Amino acid sequence: MAMLKIEDLNVYYGVIQALKGISFEVNEGEVIALIGANGAGKTTILHTITGLIGAKSGHVLFEGKDLTKTPAHKIVTMGMAHVPEGRRIFSELTVYENLKMGAYTRKDKGEIESTLNKIYNRFPRLRERKNQIAGTLSGGEQQMLAMGRALMSQPRIILMDEPSMGLSPLFVSEIFDIIREISESGTTVLLVEQNAKKALSIATRAYVLETGKIVLEGKASELLNDDSVKKAYLGE
Amino acid sequence: MESIIEQFINGLRSGSIYALIALGYTMVYGIAKMINFAHGDIIMVGAYVLYVSITDLKMPVIPAVLFTIIVCAILGIVIEKVAYKPLRKAPPLAVLITAIGVSYLLQSVALLIFTANPITFKSIINLDTIKIGGITIPGITIVTLVVTSVCMIALTLFINKTKAGSAMRAVSEDKAAAQLMGINVNRTISLTFAIGSALAAVAGIMFICQFQSIKPTLGALPGIKAFVAAVLGGIGSVPGAMLGGILLGVIESLSKAYLSTELSDAIVFGVLVIVLLVKPSGLLGKNRIEKV
Numbered sequence: 001m002a003m004l005k006i007e008d009l010n011v012y013y014g015v016i017q018a019l020k021g022i023s024f025e026v027n028e029g030e031v032i033a034l035i036g037a038n039g040a041g042k043t044t045i046l047h048t049i050t051g052l053i054g055a056k057s058g059h060v061l062f063e064g065k066d067l068t069k070t071p072a073h074k075i076v077t078m079g080m081a082h083v084p085e086g087r088r089i090f091s092e093l094t095v096y097e098n099l100k101m102g103a104y105t106r107k108d109k110g111e112i113e114s115t116l117n118k119i120y121n122r123f124p125r126l127r128e129r130k131n132q133i134a135g136t137l138s139g140g141e142q143q144m145l146a147m148g149r150a151l152m153s154q155p156r157i158i159l160m161d162e163p164s165m166g167l168s169p170l171f172v173s174e175i176f177d178i179i180r181e182i183s184e185s186g187t188t189v190l191l192v193e194q195n196a197k198k199a200l201s202i203a204t205r206a207y208v209l210e211t212g213k214i215v216l217e218g219k220a221s222e223l224l225n226d227d228s229v230k231k232a233y234l235g236e
Numbered sequence: 237m238e239s240i241i242e243q244f245i246n247g248l249r250s251g252s253i254y255a256l257i258a259l260g261y262t263m264v265y266g267i268a269k270m271i272n273f274a275h276g277d278i279i280m281v282g283a284y285v286l287y288v289s290i291t292d293l294k295m296p297v298i299p300a301v302l303f304t305i306i307v308c309a310i311l312g313i314v315i316e317k318v319a320y321k322p323l324r325k326a327p328p329l330a331v332l333i334t335a336i337g338v339s340y341l342l343q344s345v346a347l348l349i350f351t352a353n354p355i356t357f358k359s360i361i362n363l364d365t366i367k368i369g370g371i372t373i374p375g376i377t378i379v380t381l382v383v384t385s386v387c388m389i390a391l392t393l394f395i396n397k398t399k400a401g402s403a404m405r406a407v408s409e410d411k412a413a414a415q416l417m418g419i420n421v422n423r424t425i426s427l428t429f430a431i432g433s434a435l436a437a438v439a440g441i442m443f444i445c446q447f448q449s450i451k452p453t454l455g456a457l458p459g460i461k462a463f464v465a466a467v468l469g470g471i472g473s474v475p476g477a478m479l480g481g482i483l484l485g486v487i488e489s490l491s492k493a494y495l496s497t498e499l500s501d502a503i504v505f506g507v508l509v510i511v512l513l514v515k516p517s518g519l520l521g522k523n524r525i526e527k528v
Contacts, residue, residue, distance in 0.1 A: 052415065071415075072416065073414075073415045073417075073418050073421065075418075076416060081416070088410055088413035091409065092405065093405060097402055101406050101414075101417045101419075102417060104417045104418045104419055105418035149417075
């Protein structure tokens with residue numbers, strides 16, 4: 001059974017239909033990439049999965065449970081974390097306070113510290129800057145904080161929205177290395193990216209979106225060599 | 237010299253009351269991005285509730301005070317749920333007008349129940365005047381300063397040191413991101429209204445112990461001055477509301493004593509105009525820079 005199953009999702013912004021019958025699956029352990037141009041509906045899909053926007057019809061099934069009507073603040077307790085586009089860290093809170101917010105719903109107080117330690121080990125810069133106000137971090141550091149914050153909830157699946165956006169090439173490579181590490185440590189990843197080449201290089205499978213519809217799907221390695229994908233998204 | 241110090245302490249007293257009320261404005265603004273113009277009338281409700289619980293319900297002072305605070309906190313939550321929550325996605329003007337409507341509603345209900353005749357209220361604080369050197373400080377002033385300081389310190393610790401306080405700061409910055417952390421935004425907004433209204437109740441109690449008279453429009457003037465204090469300090473900023481309130485009280489008191497009683501309000505509002513000309517975000521307000 002798929003870990004996350006999206007069934008015939010239709011989402012509207014007012015009268016404009018943003019998602020037109022989207023269906024796809026994410027299996028445990030996979031890194032799934034959603035690629036496509038600006039406005040194709042990638043972010044909308046993630047927002048609908050985590051309940052930030054409601055669907056007109058269709059279903060989001062996570063580990064067999066229907067999340068379609070679940071309010072956004074209950075999603076994280078089910079084992080799903082969402083790193084939103086633009087990072088959306090709490091810029092007036094310290095790095096440490098941001099990370100603690102990630103563990104907001106966790107009841108196992110004693111073990112939060114050990115998760116925090118693991119995250120500091122994975123992102124040493126965050127440890128160095130733990131008492132710094134998060135808004136003063138560089139873009140790349142903020143992205144690390146956003147990821148660390150999401151990992152604080154110990155999710156079984158993590159949704160990432162444009163993690164490489166606006167970062168220098170050096171940071172982009174680092175961020176993708178981290179995503180690979182997160183995947184290798186056993187967390188399933190659903191990745192939305194405009195940087196299709198990088199996304200396909202770490203993904204197991206991918207879906208290509210155009211104006212609210214999935215137009216192509218397949219193994220990432222195959223899509224990397226697909227002529228239409230090359231032309232439209234890889235700039236070759 | 238003694239008289240200046242006495243006037244200054246007087247100013248601290250009224251300023252600390254403004255500060256408590258201003259905290260309600262600023263916290264609600266921070267979380268719900270609205271100016272709750274009914275906030276001043278919570279002071280008036282608190283005053284009547286205290287009066288009724290002591291005079292009619294014959295409650296002892298401490299339970300009566302706690303009862304008053306709880307009633308106001310609940311009223312704050314109910315007002316938000318009934319009047320403001322349905323307007324979360326409405327334009328700010330609709331919310332503003334609704335808040336003014338709620339303000340008139342509270343005043344009219346008080347008018348219906350208690351009529352427009354002021355009720356004389358005997359202060360519940362019986363502390364003798366204290367003399368230090370040549371300076372006389374009334375007991376009520378000391379109690380007010382102690383109570384308001386405790387409230388402000390407790391609130392600051394709550395916001396900065398507790399999980400619920402961090403959640404509040406997170407919600408005030410980014411509701412969607414806060415939800416992704418598992419924070420229940422509706423509950424956080426309710427908590428904010430409850431705390432703001434509880435502080436207004438405390439302010440109301442201190443206010444009527446000083447002036448010993450209750451009428452339905454009692455909350456209007458302190459309410460609007462506290463709003464000015466919140467803007468002066470930087471709306472949305474908790475330390476700003478405290479600073480703005482105290483400054484406003486001191487300026488008001490000193491200008492009443494040494495410049496002109498009639499013009500003291502004009503001077504207070506004049507200071508606001510000047511501060512906003514120089515620093516539009518208020519004294520401790522943040523100039524939010526959007527980072528992409």
